[in-house]
Amino acid sequence: MTAKIKWLIPFCVFLPALLSAQFRKYSNEFLNIGAGARGLAMGSAQVASVSDGTAGYWNPAALVHVKNQAQVNIMHAEYFAGIGKYDYANVAIPLSDGKRTIGISVLRFAVDDIPNTVFLVEPDGSINFDNITTFSSADYAFLFSYAQELKMNDPDKKLNLGFNAKVIHRKAGDFASAWGFGFDAGVQYINKKLQVGLVARDVTTTFNAWTYSINDKMREVFYVTQNDIPVKSTELTAPKLIAGASYNFRINKSVNLLAEANLDFTFDGRRNTVISSSAVSIDPKIGLEAAVKNVFFVRAGINNFQKALDDDDSTYSKKIWIYQPALGAGFRLQNVMIDYAFTNLANQSNPLYTHVFSLKLDLVKKNKNK
Template identity: 45%
Template structure:
């Protein structure tokens, strides 16, 4: 574990110390693309068209408009790479007065904690002093303020099975590596979502204005000496640029007839295309420089709006075949995901499981999220949800 965390620090340090001047890079602020909520993670992130709860602030802010309670709060804890890295998310959303829109706020933290910082391990006389090893963290933070509202379209204003909504995020990003480096950035996301009968359509435009993350560095004399010995350039400031990222998707819900008419079930399938604009990305199935396209497929079976089984396929990659010594053959890899969900009255818990590199040496990741609906006594939302508790309201997922 000591060795793995030290390697992780080296990777973070290498990225942070590279000198740029508003330089465009791939994978900038990539922690903002990991995903939140057990439902979304179980469906491999295929959410842009169907997400309709507090987690929509991340997947598609327009989906916040589907919230049917006075106040909704959600939280998720997940662990990556056999618990080396931890990801935490908490969010809240509530409709504004007269249903003029929905306001949301979210906080995200992704970090590797307790990294042994060994720069002072070896003393000037060559002796080893483990008391000089100090734990540090490499942590990324994000705060999102979100707003969503419905759009009134005259042609469909009298139809209950047709709706269109739009939304947006203002996000602030903070990143830190020990006391050596920290960064601040800000950006804007815009989203739209439509429902037509059993069909769902969605689009999310992330970093639509291009997000700049400004890094500043502060090194001790000892750190400067060590970095100089290893050929690292000592910098004081740098800038990373997030180019826009587009997620387009569609889904279809199929009702399933059961013998008991009081109990209902459905099967939802959704396909998303995650489109980056920062150039060709190694391994992506579709590369159209400067665009790279990553497909995601998710499915959900719901029973009586209380029990859910989910699955998905994502992270498709074309990589060299390890069995081919000529390094000329490639094969397709993918990341499967599975999950379960339970909803009891106003409380929901969702679990998801995935495995990176499942075809070779798998690294397992687990995701657990909670969601709570809160209604004021006597409110329209509270009465409606109480009446639908034994039914199958499709907008309450």
């Protein structure tokens, strides 16, 4: 990372924000990035159609589609010119009855080499660049998933239920750390080509309990610069409801087209979304996937619709709709699936593009008769 990019993160503003975390509208946002290049390429519209190990993130009920053999999923992505590194790994294990599956997922988002400029200015007012050090900030999440298929009288219909128990650990250098706990619940209904999914995230209100390690010298700097001196605090993540539906359009024997739409419902006040009110805000997501012989896949999606000022308007009074686009592709070779996504962390008018790669591996059981 170049020195110019490092200085785009002024520590004098960044650290006090980290250390004063309490009850926030946006909490544990790294858990909203996504998992797997397939889902990211489809604009994160996944709660209805997901059918692999990444369901532990998108909709735990869909883990029941992992049958007969265990499955491993891994993903890596870098954001902000490599400043932010995002990794995901999952293992899904079907149980012997074929109707239940358990899974473990790990997510990590980290930013390294953040300048610590707390002691940049000496007591006499002079600037001493030798006092600058660096630190890392990392967020971890561990998801423990369970899914079960319920018995239905109609063989064309299926109903799946799933749950997540998650443990969160966040750390900002040696200054602050937090542990958090929460739960998700999901359901998936399948009727031939139609699939419907519903997920309640942070259904019991996920919390992070923060503790701080601030020495006397740093406390003095915070006091002189009129920054709050942090104390033990709790950061809450409000519940979110995600509803989605997908449909498979069989074009011919070789080509299949899958379309999915999701609606994210938040209840923590007005947000900049398509539908916004003090009671509920609704954010739509749309994704498409074309499959050729279930071997080659092409995907596209859009999400994160927001109203923003038009950059071409000299008066800055005109607002336009912006969105976050995504494209991707995938290739299957026997029990190996390789996926790629080209996504935008921001929107089409302020692009922050990144490349995402993920790998899916079905652990085929050995035939004992051979």
